[in-house]
Amino acid sequence: MKKNLLSTAAAALALILGASGCQDTVNTVENRDLAMNPDSVDTRAFSTDSFCRDRLALISMRRSKTPGGVMMVQAQIRSERYGFWSELWSGMTGTNPYYVLYRFDWMDENGMAVSTAANAWQPLIFAPGEVKFIQGVAPNSRCKDFILSVREDPSAR
Amino acid sequence: MRTVSIFTVAALAAGILCGCGSSARRIDPSTQGVTTVRDVNTRDWNDVAARAVNSLVASGALVRQDGRKAIVMINEVKNRSGSRARTQILTNKLRQAMLASGKAVTTTAVGGRGPEDNATRQIRELENDDLFNQATVQKRGTVISPDLSLSGEIINQATRSGRTRENTFYFHVVLTDLKTGLAIWEDNFEITKQETVNIFGY
Known part of the structure; x- marks a missing residue:
């Protein structure tokens, strides 16, 4: 009886380790002394x-x-779905990689939204720990304000 | 008795199958649209158009040194992929974005497959028609010739391995300076789609 319990526990542990070991996480390294002088945007x-x-x-x-x-x-965005439990869960639920959609909306000086073809939802696929840069360009020089919307991609579930 | 039961079950099954349809409704193509491996779907067009617009506006290629708005002719985006892609979807979105940029306007008097709007030429043929007040007929020599031409190409690469099908569409879009013939902006966009079919092949 005790032997069976031990075997089951060992098998479960192996399964968990196996599942989490199947993740393809992204590891990054960057120069510490940054030369760039970016114009950061305060966000809410x-x-x-x-x-x-x-x-x-x-x-x-x-x-x-x-x-x-x-x-x-x-926008510089990183997938936070790394680490043992996150990787295990995303592996079990089939949500690795992580599919999201993003969209930029731009407003002119009067606060009116300006519609162009660039307003469409665009897909983005994140591996665990991956860093991606998404860029939005204003439709014209009168647009200074923007909203970045991000959502999970329901068609990928 | 057994025959009656079989008929009852068959009728129920047929009823359930027939009841699986859905009535027509409007959808959000970016999240609910159909995705197929063989074709360029609505959400693919939206994605490529958004990327192309961002790239074109960010490049500054539409800005002229003399401050005048650039006149852009919409040439052909050739579809060399195996799909039935309507490339006008892309060019229409790009021309709308160019107009919204405030840096360019498009001409409909000339196009890759002839003028998009024949009216520019047609109304000048009224100059000998006494039905019209000649002072109101548009004169020859007033139509503005384009500075730039937008063209492109779509090709694809399909691969199959076992039951997995993969198709990559490559979109190449070019903006040519018609004075020099040089490409002042070009970009490539890729969309890769994959599916694994069941053992019956669908």
Whole structure:
């Protein structure tokens, strides 16, 4: 009886380790003394999806101008779905890699949203621990304010 | 008795199968649209168009030194993929974005497959028609020739391994300066889709 219990526990442990060992996480290294002098954007977030909020981390939000004088923003986002339990859970639920959609909306100086083809939801696929840069370009030079929306991709579930 | 039961079960099964349809409704193509491996779907067009618009506007290629708005001719985006892709979907989205940029306008008087709007030429043929007040007929020599031309190509690479099918669509879009013939902006966008079919092949 005791032997059976031990065998079951060993098998379960092997299964868990096996499942978590199947993850393809991304490891990064960067130069410590950064030469860049980015123009960071102060952000305020309105989060309605606690899963998405916990699974993705906004590392930085920067802005710059294109040669044509149009505002451009860049969000640096990292998938936080690494570590033993996260990897185990995402492996079991088949949500690795993590599929999300993002969209930039731009407002002109009067606060009116300007619609272009770039307003569409765009897919993004994250491996655990992966860092991605998503860039949005304002439709014209009158647009200075933006909203970045991120959601899980329901079609990938 | 047994025959009656079989008929009852068959009728129930048929009823359930027939009841599996859904009525027509509007959907959000970005999250609810159909995704197929063989074709470029609506969400693919939206994604490629958004990326192309961002790249084009960010490049500053539409900005002219003299401050005038660039006149862009919409040439052909050739579909060399095996799918029935309607490339006008992409060019229409790009021309709308160019207009919204405030840096360019598109011409409909010339196009890759002839003028998009024949009216520019047609109304000038009214110059000998006494039905019309000649002072209101548009004169020849007033149509503005384009500075730039937008063209492109879509190709694909399909692969199959066992029951897994994969298809990658490569979109190549170019903006050519018609004065010099040089490409002042070009970019490539890829979309890869994969599916594993069941043992019956669908």
